[in-house]
Amino acid sequence: MRRVMTYMSGSSITQRVLRGSAISGMGYFLTQGIRLASNLILTRLLFPDAFGLMALVTMFVLGVVMMSDVGLTPSIMQSKRGDDPKFLNTAWSVKMMLHGMYFVVICLLAWPAAQFYEAPELVQLMPAVGLSLLIGGLVSPNIEHAQRHIRLGTVTLIELATQAASVVAMVIFALITGSIWALVIGQIVAAVVKVLLTRHYFKGPATRFEMDRSALHELIHFGKWITLSSFCGFLLSQGDKAVLGKYLSLEQLGVYNIGYFLASFPMALAENIVGRMIIPVYRDTPPYESPQNFSTVRRMRMGLSALVMSMIAVMAVGGPWIIDLLYDIRYQEAGRIVSLIACAQVPVLLGMTYPQAALAAGDSRSPSMLNMLRAGVQITAFLIGAELGGLTGAIIGQMVAGWILHLFIIRLAIRHRVWDPLHDMLFAGLGALITFAGLSHLLMAG
Structure with a gap:
């Protein structure tokens, strides 16, 4: 010690x-x-x-x-x-x-x-x-x-x-x-x-x-590009509430918000660490400069992803149990929301450090354009999913959009020479298993 x-x-x-x-x-x-x-x-x-x-x-x-x-x-x-x-x-x-x-x-x-x-x-x-x-x-x-x-x-x-x-x-x-x-x-x-x-x-x-x-x-x-990126970030983080606030009662929106609060805990932790650590890391140890730098960044990302993915797994599989344990009957529906949102966060975790690498290199334009694309695709998927399957369909639509968008994030990582295919493939496979387990548990629970 x-x-x-x-x-x-x-x-x-x-x-x-x-x-x-x-x-x-x-x-x-x-x-x-x-x-x-x-x-x-x-x-x-x-x-x-x-x-x-x-x-x-x-x-x-x-x-x-x-x-x-x-x-x-x-x-x-x-x-x-x-x-x-x-x-x-x-x-x-x-x-x-x-x-x-x-x-x-x-x-x-x-x-x-x-x-x-x-x-x-x-x-x-x-x-x-x-x-x-x-x-x-x-x-x-x-x-x-x-x-x-x-x-x-x-x-x-x-x-x-x-x-x-x-x-x-x-x-x-x-x-x-x-x-x-x-x-x-x-x-x-x-x-x-x-x-x-x-x-x-x-x-x-x-x-x-x-x-x-x-x-x-x-x-x-x-x-100037951060402004565009933040606007798109708002659409990504609050677009669901903007839509649901018009179609759900205040009570239903409150239940959804409780579920979102719990389900977002793992990714909020990741964003907290990434926002404070990753720009200095990519600034001082660019992965493309040496194998040692690449190895250093890989170890950091592997550790962070392992920690956050394990927490997502708990939320994805145990969402209803967690809500039943912590809240009264008024919030019971939030359990299903916790599981669905946790599953939707898996693809977001995979590439969340790559835009930070671009910012560390002084490139604020590329992450902003990426966020604009993400906002358009995910909100469209949310609306289509809501039309086809209500709130459950809306969240699943966001999850599918997240997997598709990761391909564009990889493109950004390759451009800045920071892509780590081993990390992405390993945690994509693990995330797919967690998603399957979480959705299967919801289906069996009815």
Whole structure:
């Protein structure tokens, strides 16, 4: 054990990634454990339609944010100027202006959203949640600077503290009022706590408003394709709720959202680690430069895929049992949703690091074009599946689309000389077996 700890405390890219992955993984498990505990408590204090309403609010908020995202975090992580105080201050200044714009747009969208979804509560809920984004613009840019160098200890502790404060606020307010406003208060508290902690604990250049022309040009040049990619990412992550919100009742949407929350846990963990680790890895150890680099990246991807695939297997086969164990009868239908969504995530896992390799090389255009293709294909498959087989057909349609789209992801990987066919074939075979087992279990259960 001492040898392992000594090795992981080193400064090489492999040691930093191992240390960062361990910290990120543990932090994510603890954060999601807190979320799950709060979820179990809140589902007993609030009605399912509260979660349906909050799903609609979240969809609009994420839509506004992702449609105007300029990729400030990946810009800082990949840029040669990522340690320059002028570059960091310019990035933070842009972030402040964007968050102010988010708040205004969300307020303007509140009334039309309430009319479209016939949910008058959105008129008040959306601006209130938008306030948390306005506050979030004050978060110190030194948090991105720490991620650039894979120094994730303080980052993880702050996220845990933020999550814990949010949960405490939500539970207390839900106990007192039994109102959906408990969920809103939790988001505002989380934003305030994160701002205070990042300002106090992150050491780095003093943050001030600054607009360095060359830094701004680099941010815009890199981020122009990120905006398109994020917009498509919104369609991929929230398109289902946008469609279902119109055709399901708020209660049914709330049940779907509970199932989605559990089923997305494995991939959310993978995205958490990949988002923080993989750009520095591909930046500092490009696989095409040497067999040693290729081997290093392969080991990292194999370990991550094995961990996440095992979790997907549990969700795919045991979804109904997990829901029966954790939730009451109102959420029983969510078990089938958990299994189906878990199966649909298998092809997404296979190639999720390849777009990060392109970003590490300064290519933001290719991942954006890929995301645009993915959004179009998956939403079309979702709609066709829904027409043919309802909610079950819609999720299966997304799963089939995911397998087809992986061919285009491979093309991107080959272009940037990072494709690992052994990894993809091994986990594609394992994923196909998991999918077969999960769907077979659902069919036998009726």
